[in-house]
Each structure stands twice: as structure tokens, then as C-alpha cells.
Amino acid sequence: MIFWVIMAVLAASVSLSVLMPLYRTRQVERRLAEQEMSVYRDQLGEIDRDVDRGLIAGSEAEAARNEIARRLIKADQAKSTDAVGLRSERPRQVAAVLAVVGLPVAAVGLYLLVGSPGLPDAPLAARLAAQPEQQDTAALIARVENHLAANPDDAEGWRIIAPVYVRMGRHDEAATAYRHLVRLLGSNAERETALGEALVRASGGSLTAEAKEAFDRAAALDPQMVGPRFYLALGLGQSGDTEGAVTALQSLIDDSPPNAPWLVSVREVMARLESVDAPPQPGPTADDIEAAGEMAADDRAAMIEGMVAQLASRLESEPDDAEGWARLVRSYMVLGRPDDARAALDQARSALDGDEDKLAMVEAEAQASGLSE
Amino acid sequence: MIAELGHFALILALVLAVVQSVLPFWGAMTDDRRLIAVAGPAAVTQFLLVGLSFAALVHAYIVSDFSVLNVVENSHSQKPLLYKITGTWGNHEGSMLLWVLILALFGAMVAAFGRNLPDRLKALVLAVQAWIASAFLLFVLLTSNPFIRLNPAPIEGNDLNPVLQDIGLAVHPPLLYLGYVGCSIAFAFAIAALIDGRIDAAWARWVRPWTLAAWMFLTLGIAMGSYWAYYELGWGGFWFWDPVENASLMPWLAATALLHSAIVMEKREALKIWTVLLAILAFSLSLLGTFLVRSGVLTSVHTFASDPTRGVFILAILCVFIGGGLSLFAFRATRLAPGGVFAPISREGALILNNLFLTVLAAVVLTGTLYPLVLEALTGARISVGAPFFNLIFIPLAVPLLIIVPFGPMLAWKRGDLRAASERLFAAFGAAILAAAVSAWLAGMDDVLALFGVALAFWLIVGALSELAFRVKLGRAPVAESFRRLAGMPRSAFGTTLAHAGVGVTVLGLVAATTWASEDILTMKAGDTVEVASRTLKLDGFQQRAGPNYAETVARFTVYDGGAAVAVMEPSKRNFAARQTMTTEAAITTFGLSQLYISLGDITPESAVTVRVFWKPLVTLIWLGAVVMAIGGILSLSDRRLRVGAPKPARRTVAAPAE
Known part of the structure; x- marks a missing residue:
């Protein structure tokens, strides 16, 4: 309510600021030419002062006075033509209506359109000071955070907030919380594992040096624990030791009960590791492009472009691969780059010159994919 | 509620600005004094409204009211109070609101101090002025509204770009905006004169102080921005020809x-057309600057956020005001009666x-700035017109101008005597030759252009002082007489002298700091030393510190001069958690007018650090020169007298040509 009262007062005073001069000004006052003439009179006075100070010589002052006098006379002549007639009341009435009605209505209308009437302020200090049951989760977290910033040695606080961070996806902060827990409560396998996991997630899935150290410590404390074994194996795979990784994962599978919930992920990782040794796919196949259909548009484009680029560069070094050329031409057409397709076809012609069979195959593919000649 | 009141006040300001655009104009056209009288109070009220709105936004920043989107996007509760306040305009929406606030301030000042104005x-x-205000208020409300609310409110903000968390943000944008927007007053006067079809000394008497104030603020704002970039960006450069x-x-x-x-216009009623055209151009270029920075056409630290609708909106404002202004000039300029005559x-x-x-x-600057944009729009080619272009074109054109600067004040009005001036x-001239000789002796003849630059700087400084000496008849009259004259000199005369000398001071700084600077990039470990400009710099070690909203690694250096420790320098690297951003804080120590500048690169795990050590001789003169120029401006501004230019009477007794 008070908000609307203040708004009304504000709008009314603005209207008044327009209305007052409209009704308090008398029509005929000093004329324009007179105001202008006063400037010239002031200038004449200025010259006298300059002469008194000795800044300009008498002859110069005389010349300046002559000039200004000429302008003064000219302004005086203009004055007589600058007549002021009588005014009707009309403009004033229009202006008054504009000020009293138009102005507040337009302002309130626009405000209702873009404003958020009635939404109270939410200064942070007041929100944090509110009773816990009235607070949102974010405010509660902020309160714990503020508490921990002031009392970084409060293990209980870190223990509460660490899993919250994990759930919210704030893995960096989760890692910090677990670091504090390890520092305050000492190292044990669970805490080190939690720290390692937070670090891996924070780095987007790769095992950083700090994460590896955490898992190493956890494994030393409890060699049978699943988490460290899994992540350390993952790390081996990432550093290129595929064989070691597969062995470690296999032994993890062997040690696990057959219905253990983690086995799915472990097998998945293993399958991926084993397929790394298989020969890479030469360029995007139809399946690849279809699979890419399920990705986000940007990722998809990037994936296909990357594969095509890979294929093109491989053909630079192995130019007699007719199948490759055919696929490259087709890929370019699929991607809507006919110019590149044509260039690739030209390259293929010069590379396969003399081998009629291979060339015919590329030509046929070009025809089929719609690259008309 | 305060935020909403701020929002409503801003809307009221827009509506009032529209009223102020219409009624006084109507009154001026029909000579209706009652409508004319609305202008002043409306301008003052408009300023109060925008001021209220701005205060509401600052309040939201101070109390970290995260129900305001703008605060969420640009503030953080852990930020020091000063940066909470300056963060208000450290973003697109807030800076546009500051722009409008300053516009309203100038309008109110015209209303308040313009009693003698016809x-x-x-x-x-x-x-x-209200047309401009309406356009920009509409722009703020429709595309860049700082009062958009969030419900429920997040608990923490995204923090301000760490590069902007600096005292520079408190000073640089307001100063620059005072300059930009100050140009709008000259523009408004020019448009008014064109509409009115008359322009005279009274007009110029009013335009001069506003222009002078705007120019002063621009000078200081640019210098401040340059110094800020110098110490904050860590490259040791002070001007990058950045768009x-x-x-x-x-x-x-x-x-x-x-x-x-x-x-000239005020003193002599000459150069009327020039003055009007320049007033339009100055504001057009200010608007263009706003467009380039705010539309997201350019990307830089100044471009807070880009949004195509904003660009289009500002472009429209730009076209209306620049196009309208110039067309009006084309149609009406011929109606302005030519003023005083003078010899070449x-x-x-x-x-x-x-x-x-x-x-x-x-x-030239306009071409160099816009050409890459136009080229990119037309052909898609991205090119960068950088320092080489500007150094090649701008400097050779600026040098002749600087050479003739001292001649100007020495020439008499109306008809001058070049030989007497020389x-x-x-x-x-002697001082310039001497300065060049001394620097040749000190620094060698390797860089002849630099010697010429030093000569030019002294030519400007001593040339400016010579004018003063001439006017007090130094050496041609008894010393007491000269002193008496000096005391009687108007402050505006000192203003001219200082402003021109300030240019020389800046030139000297530019020449010295670009020619005789040294730069060492090296890897240092604790205990290592390096020799810089006959001083020894020792890296004592590293230290971790926690700031209010960042953690920093500080490298501590001690500077020894002849075995005695003379300074401790602590450059650092700061890590701002909220935005996951690193900034480099350079350490700068001033020795006389020169500066030693240390900036840190990467710190390796073996506690070695890449260090850039710059020695910048006389570099402070670049900005001191600007300060001297601005002091000249203040002196001239404080001189409230009217300006009369006494013409030199013709030698013959024949009357001077008629006006």
C-alpha cells in the first residue's frame, strides 16, 4: 500500500513541476534582443577593465569597442522587429492536460508493463538473518558457507556441506570440503575416495595428479575398496596403458559379487578400452552420422566435420584409396559443401590418373551423390 | 520496494523527458513564454528522478539485493563495499543509467545556471537535450533495464569482472561520460542555433564553458583510462589504438x-559555421563511441555484454541524431550570418x-577504427588496423599541428605578423635545440626521431611559456612591471599556457617512454637478481595471501640502489573464485618521473616465475601532461569574465573592413 502512495506522490509532484511554470509565468517579460544586448554591454565593460589592468593598449581597446558597438546597434535594430503578440489560452490548456493526465497515466501504464509491482527488496543480510524454516536451500547453504568462512576448522560443517555440493554439481567446492575433512579428521579410505571422486568430476572425468594421490592413499588404507581401484584403472587407461587398465578392471570384476551395482560401469569402461585397439573407422559411415543424430546439434556438426577433415588429411598421404575418395566426395555432399566435393573429385582424378577402374568407382559415387557435371 | 521505486522514477523520467521535448519546443516556435517556462523546472525534475533511480540501483548493489537481475550478474556479497558501489556502472545496464544520469545533470545545470541565457x-x-534523453531513457527501459527482478532470488551473484575491480572503475567511466555527455550540451546549443537561424557572441559565451568542461573531463577520462590499462593489464603499454x-x-x-x-566565436564572432559543425561532430563521435562500445560490434574489456537488439537501437539513435544534426546543418547553416572578417x-x-x-x-582515427568493421561486414575478412597504421598516418599529421601550436597565441586577432611571432x-626554438642536444648527449644519436620528439616537446612547453612572458613584457619592462602585469593577467591566459604546455609534457613522456624504455622477460627463482636501469632487483620469495574475494600469490621484490634497499615491490597473481578468473597485478614504483614496472607470468611448480620487468623513463609525464591540460581548463573555466578579442588595428588610418 505504502508503495502505491509513494508512487502517487512522486507522479503528482512531477505533474506539478510542469504545471507550476505554466501558470506562474507572465507572458511578456524581457525581450530576446535585450538579453543579447546585455552580453554586449558586459563585453564593453570587460574592455574597460582590461584597459585598466593594462592588458590591452588604448588603440586596440578602441577598435574592440567599435566592433562591439556595431554589434550592439545591430541587435538593437533586431529588437524593434521582435514583436510579441497576444497568446491564446489553448496551448496552455493542452499542456496542462498533458501534465495532469497524460504524464501519470503513461508512466503508470509503462510501469505496469515492465515493472514488478509489489515485489519486495531482498537484501542479502536480511535473508540470511531470517529464521531457518523460512529460508530457501540456497540461503541455508550460504549460511553454512559464511559460518565455514569464519570457522574453517569446523569439521561438522564441512561434513554437512560436502555431499550437498556433490549433489549440486559444484565439484570444485566439494573437493575443497573433502580436503578440509581430510585435514581436520585425518585420512581414511572413505574420505580420500570422496575427495578423489570430487576432483575427477571437477576436471570433467580425467584423473588429475591430485586425484590420483588421493586414490593411492585410499587404496593403501583399504586395498579392497572398489572406488579407488576403479578410478586408478581409469587413470591407467587415460595415460595410455590400456593393457594395465583392462587387467586391473578384470581383477575388480573377479573380486566383485556377480550382482554388484558397479559392474555395469566397469564393463562399459572395459569395452571402451578394448575397442581402442581396433583399427579406427575410416571416415564417417552412415551409422556414425545416424548416431550423431542423437547428439546436440553443435556436437554433431563438430563430430562430422572432424571425421571428414581426418579423412581428407589421410587421403593426402594415401592418395590411391579410391574408396576413401568416394566417401569424401559423398560426405561433402551430405554436409552441403558441393564446392569442396568438386575439389575432392578433381583431386581424386589426378591422384587416380591411369587407374580406370578405381576412377570409375569414384565417378559413379559422385554421380550417385548428386554432384552433377 | 526501493528497487521498484527506482524503476518507477526512471519511467517517470522518460515520460517527463518526452514532455520536455515537446512543450518548450512548441513554445519556442510560437513564442509562447508559458510553454517556454516549462523547460527549466522539467530539466531539474528529470535530474532528480534519474538521480533517485540511480540511487535505488546503488542501494541494491550495496545491500546485495539479488532479487535484481543486474546485481546478480555483476556483484558478489564478498566484494568490498567500494567495488559494490562502482560495480553499479561496471556493466552495460548500469553504465547506460550513469550515462543518462549525467545527461540529466547537464540539463539541470543549464537550467540552473542559465539565468542570463536568452x-x-x-x-x-x-x-x-530532452530529445536525446528520451531516446536513451527509452533505450535503457526497453533493451537494457537494470531493474529487471528475479523471484525467487539467488543467494549469490556472479561477481564483477575482476579486471574491473579496481579504483579505476570508480573514476574512469564517470569522467569519460562527463566528457561524452558534456558534448551533448554543445550539440544541443548548435541544433538550437540552427533551428533558430541565429547565432551570436551570446551563444558562444554559453557554449564555451560547457565545451571546456566536457573537454576537461574527456582529457582526464582518457588519461585515467590509459593509466588504468597501463597498470592493470600488465603489458606495460599505455595506448593500444584499441577501437x-x-x-x-x-x-x-x-x-x-x-x-x-x-x-574565436565568442571573442570575434568569426568561425560560426565551424563552431556549429564541430559541435555536431563532437557529439556525433561521442555517440559513435557509445555505439561501438555498447552494441557489441567490438569486443573488448569495455563490451560487457552484446545483444543485437541493443546494437540496432543505438544505431537508430545514432542515425537520427547524427543524420538529423548534419541535415539540419546542411539546410540551415547558410542562414547563419557570417561574422567577423580577418586576414589569413x-x-x-x-x-x-x-x-x-x-x-x-x-x-584518420575514424577510418582506422571503422575500416575493419566495414570490411568484415562486406567481405567477412577479419583484419586488424593497429598501431602501425596509426603511427604511420596519425603521427606525421599530428607533428605539424604541434609545431604550429606556439604560433597561434602569438598572432594578433584579425591580422597577425608571422615574423614578429617567430x-x-x-x-x-633555442630550448628545443638545447633539449635535443642534451638528450643526444645522454642517450646517443641512435634515434634521431626521438631527439626530434624531445625538441618538439620543449618547443611546445617553452613556446607556451614564451607567450606568457611576452604578455607580461618580461625583459622588455622592469621586473616589477612584469610582476604587476603577471598578477593582473586573467586566469584564462594561464589556462591557455598550461593547456599548451601540458601537450608538450605529454609529448615528452610519450617520446621518452616509447624510445628509451627497456623490457626484460626472464625466469627468476627466489634469491635471483636482475639489473634494471642501474638498480638491482632481487626476488625475495613468494607468499600466499587471501583478499576479500580472491586468493593471491605475491612475489616480493626488493629494489637496491647502490647497495641500499630503496623499495619493495609486490606484483601478484590473483585468483577470483566466483568467476574462476586469474588477474595479474603489476607492481609499479615511481623514481622521480620514471617508473619501474614488474608483472608476473606463470609460476612453475618449481617456484620459478616468468617476470616482465619494464623500465619506463619519464612515463608519468604522459598522464601528468593531461593533468596539466585539465588544470589549464579549470583555470580558464573559473574565469567567469566574458571573452573579448581586441583586434589589431590596421596600420593605415583607414577604417577596418566593415563587419
């Missing part, structure tokens, strides 16, 4: 020309030359 002219000026810097330099060049024209060799003639040079310089500048 009422009709005042009404027209305030109406034009955004150019955007501030162009209005400065135009405003400098306008300032000189307005003085005269103070007026010299100032026309000055205007020509400054306009061409502004055109004779009075013998001392300056």
Missing part, C-alpha cells in the same frame, strides 16, 4: 577543435588551420 535559446537547448580507445580519442579531437572555435595570417587563421588538422586527425619564439 529564454528562447534556453528552451530550445533543453528541448534538444574503444579510439572511440574516446575522436570526440576529444573534435572537442579540442570545438573549444578553440568557440573561443591572424589568430583566427591559425585556429582554422588548427581545426583542419584536428578534424583530419579525427577522420621572433618571440626564438627562446622556445
